[in-house]
Amino acid sequence: NAGVTQTPKFQVLKTGQSMTLQCAQDMNHEYMSWYRQDPGMGLRLIHYSVGAGITDQGEVPNGYNVSRSTTEDFPLRLLSAAPSQTSVYFCASSYSFETSPQETQYFGPGTRLLVL
Amino acid sequence: SQQGEEDPQALSIQEGENATMNCSYKTSINNLQWYRQNSGRGLVHLILIRSNEREKHSGRLRVTLDTSKKSSSLLITASRAADTASYFCATVFQGAQKLVFGQGTRLTINP
Numbered sequence: 001n002a003g004v005t006q007t008p009k010f011q012v013l014k015t016g017q018s019m020t021l022q023c024a025q026d027m028n029h030e031y032m033s034w035y036r037q038d039p040g041m042g043l044r045l046i047h048y049s050v051g052a053g054i055t056d057q058g059e060v061p062n063g064y065n066v067s068r069s070t071t072e073d074f075p076l077r078l079l080s081a082a083p084s085q086t087s088v089y090f091c092a093s094s095y096s097f098e099t100s101p102q103e104t105q106y107f108g109p110g111t112r113l114l115v116l
Numbered sequence: 117s118q119q120g121e122e123d124p125q126a127l128s129i130q131e132g133e134n135a136t137m138n139c140s141y142k143t144s145i146n147n148l149q150w151y152r153q154n155s156g157r158g159l160v161h162l163i164l165i166r167s168n169e170r171e172k173h174s175g176r177l178r179v180t181l182d183t184s185k186k187s188s189s190l191l192i193t194a195s196r197a198a199d200t201a202s203y204f205c206a207t208v209f210q211g212a213q214k215l216v217f218g219q220g221t222r223l224t225i226n227p
Contacts (some may be wrong), residue, residue, distance in 0.1 A: 004158075033214070042204055042217040043159070050213055058214055090158055092215075103147060103208065105215060107158035 001026050004108035006091050012114045013081040021076040021111050023091030029106070031094045032074040033058070034066065036087040037110075043090060049074055081115045088112050120148075120205045120218035128224040135192040137221040139205030140185075146208040148181060148188050149215070153202045162190075162203075195225045 007022045025032065030051045035043035035058075045058030049068040063085060065077040074093075078085060092105040120141040129135055139148070147166045151159040165172045165181045165188065172179050178191040192199055204220045 031213075035217070040219075042219040043206075045214050045216065048214055056213070059216070092159075103149070103215075104161045104164060105149075105151075105159070105206075107151075107160070109158045110156075 003027065004091055004093055004106050006089075006108035006111050008111060009109070010112045010114075012116065013078075014116055015082060017081050019078050019081065021078075021089055021091075021113070023074045023076065023108060024072050025093040025106070026072065027093065027095075027106065028071060029093035030071070030096050032068065033092050033105075034064070034074070034076045035090045035092065036060065036085075037090060038087050046076065046089075078113075081113075083115045086113060086115045120207050120216065122203075122205060122218040122221045124221060125219070126222045126224070128226060129195060130226050131195055131197055133195055135195050135199070135223055135225075137190045137203050137205075137223070138187060139189070139218055140187045141205075141207050142186065144210045145183075146210055148179075149206045149208075150177075150179060150188075150190050151204045151206060151217075153204065153220070155201070159204065192223075195223075197225050197227050199223060200225045 004025045033048035034046040037043050044060045047066040049055045089111045091108040094105050120139045123138045149164045150162040153159045163174050165179050176193045181188045202220045202222045206215045206217045
């Protein structure tokens, strides 16, 4: 299993540009989520999904869109990039948010985004 | 904010010593998890403790949970240089389907 994969590893955008950060998992996990991590800080939840076709907002959803058309993929879209969105973005997945002991989150390696 | 608060923010100890990190939170939880992040990498799950558990062990890790004080601690015994990393607590609040992270403790083990 490849686990959780994220592409690209690094991206530079200009203010106002749009892009999609890709996240895929091959573990048949129901639950997927996106976090951003700013220097010296913990992770803040952007959006999450409990299954295909179901998404919900986290703590900091503004400026980001998500969709979940398949179990495997959970892309994060920046509609109009702003310098405040410069961050490291992590995707995570787990089997379920309901059943013990399956709440362990598996994280991808991250995407570093710089918005100029 | 529902984020857990971690204490201390940074900890530097000598190899072989024990390291203790604390996490406090504000509302009732289903479970609390600890993760490790090596510099520039993704997070790795260490241990999960449920709200009805008081203590769990995994190798050199010991986690305690005190729901009356809304706090948890992570103890790493006999620390090694490879334990140098940031450690985060994360909580699943009752009725929620999301994991909320604290700001982390940066642990440095000096040889």
